[in-house]
Amino acid sequence: xxxxxxxxxxxxxxxxxxxxxxxxxxxxxxxxxxxxxxxxxxxxxxxxxxxxxxxxxxxxxxxxxxxxxxxxxxxxxxxxxxxxxxxxxxxxxxxxxxxxxxxxxxxxxxxxxxxxxxxxxxxxxxxxxxxxxxxxxxxxxxxxxxxxxxxxxxxxxxxxxxxxxxxxxxxxxxxxxxxxxxxxxxxxxxxxxxxxxxxxxxxxxxxxxxxxxxxxxxxxxxxxxxxxxxxxxxxxxxxxxxxxxxxxxxxxxxxxxxxxxxxxxxxxxxxxxxxxxxxxxxxxxxxxxxx
Numbered sequence: 587x588x589x590x591x592x593x594x595x596x597x598x599x600x601x602x603x604x605x606x607x608x609x610x611x612x613x614x615x616x617x618x619x620x621x622x623x624x625x626x627x628x629x630x631x632x633x634x635x636x637x638x639x640x641x642x643x644x645x646x647x648x649x650x651x652x653x654x655x656x657x658x659x660x661x662x663x664x665x666x667x668x669x670x671x672x673x674x675x676x677x678x679x680x681x682x683x684x685x686x687x688x689x690x691x692x693x694x695x696x697x698x699x700x701x702x703x704x705x706x707x708x709x710x711x712x713x714x715x716x717x718x719x720x721x722x723x724x725x726x727x728x729x730x731x732x733x734x735x736x737x738x739x740x741x742x743x744x745x746x747x748x749x750x751x752x753x754x755x756x757x758x759x760x761x762x763x764x765x766x767x768x769x770x771x772x773x774x775x776x777x778x779x780x781x782x783x784x785x786x787x788x789x790x791x792x793x794x795x796x797x798x799x800x801x802x803x804x805x806x807x808x809x810x811x812x813x814x815x816x817x818x819x820x821x822x823x824x825x826x827x828x829x830x831x832x833x834x835x836x837x838x839x840x841x842x843x844x845x846x847x848x849x850x851x852x853x854x855x856x857x858x859x860x861x862x863x864x865x866x867x868x869x870x871x872x873x874x875x876x877x
Contacts, residue, residue, distance in 0.1 A: 588743075588822065589877040590735035591615065591646035591829070595727035599720035603658025606717070608650065608724040612732060614874055615647040622650040628717070635721060642725045644827040645877045646732075650724070664703045665696075673698045732877070739872055740822060743832075746865045746872075750839070751815060753862040757846060757855065758808050764850050804849055807842045814839045829876035836873065840866045 593612040598605060606625075620636040639648050677690045696702055757764075818835050821828050840863060847859035 587733065587825065588736035588740040588828065589729075589732045590739055590875050591732065591877050592875055593728050593731035593735055595724060595731050597720065597723045597727055598655065599716060599723065601714045601716040601720070605655040606652055606720060607655045608652050608720055610651075610724050610728040611649045612643070612728055613647040613649070615645060618643060618645055619647045620650070621648070622652070624652050625654050628652060638721060639725055642729050643732075643877070645829065648728070661704055666701055666703055669698070669700045670695050673701065736876070739875060743822065743869055743872055744819075746869050747815065747818060750862050750865050750869075753858050753865075754808065754811055754815075756858050757804070760855070761804060761808070764804070764852055764855055767852060804846045807846050807849075811839055811842045814842070827877045829873050832876065833870060833873045836866055836870050 591612055591614045594610070596607065596609045598607050600606070604627075618640060620639050622632055622635055624631060635650060639650070673695055674690060677694070680686065681688065681690075814835050818832060818839075821831050821835070843859050843862050843866070847856055850856065850859070
């Protein structure tokens with residue numbers, strides 16, 4: 587089964603009265619890359635999320651955005667005694683050293699950062715288990731979206747490969763004709779160059795022409811392409827990432843068709859090769875989306 591590297595998924599869930607929305611997107615990438623944007627109470631979970639994502643995806647750029655959709659009706663607030671004492675100490679030092687009079691009161695202290703703490707700001711790595719379920723649901727939904735897209739790509743690739751196999755069949759069926767045509771062209775060209783020369787041994791000209799014509803034989807290229815067909819279909823049915831392997835096989839097939847076109851020097855053959863290479867190029871474009 588094939589997996590696409592592109593996909594989108596969104597899930598929602600609750601934890602400690604907060605409702606979260608998780609959006610996961612996946613894009614093409616040569617390797618695995620993970621980025622996330624989290625609300626304040628989840629800071630510190632980036633590495634754990636990346637590790638979790640790596641268990642679901644082998645390739646692709648994964649972007650995760652988690653937002654708070656709603657908060658509980660009542661929020662428990664706490665205060666940090668160490669922070670308050672530190673602010674009070676530094677304020678008194680400033681008054682003494684700068685000679686500034688003034689009242690250091692409670693409103694001044696509670697207006698300072700990290701003196702008043704909400705429960706959410708203290709989650710960190712000790713997030714509730716409901717969040718882990720939300721994360722897994724998000725990654726599973728994204729993986730399913732990539733699988734669905736992968737099925738479409740697999741169907742398209744199989745169809746295009748069948749077309750290329752038809753072009754290959756046409757070339758193979760006309761192979762003997764292409765060889766005879768090449769032999770005929772060589773005989774004609776050599777005859778023109780020799781003119782009335784009769785110095786060659788009897789049969790020598792035919793022998794040399796036959797040797798040159800054999801170099802135009804495309805049997806080996808056709809056999810290698812057929813082998814690539816089998817490997818391509820086998821790889822399509824394997825589990826795991828396969829985009830790079832299929833891209834390599836596609837390049838090899840393209841190279842063999844190039845060789846066939848160069849050897850053939852035949853208008854009909856050239857047209858078939860062009861059509862086959864066009865389908866191969868479309869396959870290569872699609873493979874950029876395959877994990």
